[in-house]
Amino acid sequence: MDRFLYLAMSGAKETAYGQAINNHNLANATTHGFRQALGDAYTVPDRGPVYDSRDYVQVRDEVIDFSHGALQSTGRDLDLAIEGEGFLAVQAPDGGEAYTRAGNLHIDTTGILRTDRGLPVLGDGGGPIAIPPNESLLIGTDGTITIRPLGSNPNALAAVDRIRLVNPDLATLKRSEDGLIRAENGQAPPADANVRVITGMLETSNVNTVAALTRMIELSRHFETQIKMMETANNVEKTHNRLLANS
Template sequence: MDRFLYIAMSGAKENLYAQSINNHNLANADTHGFRQALADAYTAPVRGPVYPSRDYVQVGNEAIDFTPGPLQSTGRDLDVAVRGEGFIAVQAADGGEAYTRAGNLHVDSVGILRTERGLPVLGDGGPIAVPPFESILIGTDGTITVRPQGAAPNTLAAVERIRLVKPDTDNLMRTDDGLIRAKDGQPVPPDADVQVVTGMLEGSNVNTVAALTRLMELSRHFEMQVKMMDTADSLEQTSNQLLGIS
């Protein structure tokens, strides 16, 4: 069998992988703070006793585009957007530390500050607990200030500060739960240079027009690979017929 068939098959296989990445990005075009994934592939030359004229396709590690998304004004006191680079530290479901740009926060029934997904937001001393309050304000440095329930209008109390971090993006990866984590598994120390904007949320950095255009391109590439496999099969049948002539 002509190895050309395997070349085309590897291209179609990795093309399907790229389509799944692109579809995942499109599905999260409206997810706050989402960072689109980039399908990384490279050629792997075939080496052997024949002339090295063929290359397979191999998939590299999934890359993340850390370009900031657009800011959307909400006017809500517990909505925050990270300005520039940086992340909000949260506690993942497995108890580990993770990072997010989604700043649509809320206080649950027992006073724990959580993300929209229900993950506890971390401060310098662990998950942030907020006492009953009449009003709440989050400063640019992440400091949470409240007017305690029943207190005078001019009585304010600083509760805790949201841990804002700015890790090296080369040391970050996205795990199966959709959260960003450090590859080495070590907690990232807070960074005083990271600031947040209150009353705003960051949108996804997925460009839907570009993603839809990419989807059509990938579909055409996949069809081309399938046609190449059909051509390889046709050539194989022709060769068999010629060899069968006595």
């Protein structure tokens, strides 16, 4: 019965892990630019001296679904969405470079361009973008930031910087514990001049809430089934011990 119990336990453990991934996706269903994670479970045979006696459940590393979300119009000058493939480069809390598709930006009190999470947006030079006081601001399709300086003539425009836009191989990217996407090898990819942005728009999460809710119910039922199997194994073991004691 210990084998039966262990099989049920391994299934319950990995089902709970899949539920955690699904719940994380649901929690970020309204997070701009979020990419849902996918959990992949598979069976591993326990090889005996003659034949494979039983299978255990295992899960592979979490995989990111990089399919695009829908675009929402905001009309705000500092909102932007990536058109097609690509990412915005931002400075992570540890000082390294990370990537996001969340383009709801703002300028802090010191003039630094930041994401909604407060992360500095990186420019072509690799450092945070500083925006001088201005009358108006425009972000071009290539990420170039142009301003009309404070107190200047209407036609006195100045290019401040260009947002660092990259398009790395998706297979080389991973999501860290802080939720940011990074290059798996730690090497920053070069800027890609072909990446384009659309201002006044934001990209939604690619989480399908209906599918995620349905998946949550399925996983809950699977987990309950595994728990019932564990209870059955325990009851059978108790009966077996009782019969041995009375024999």
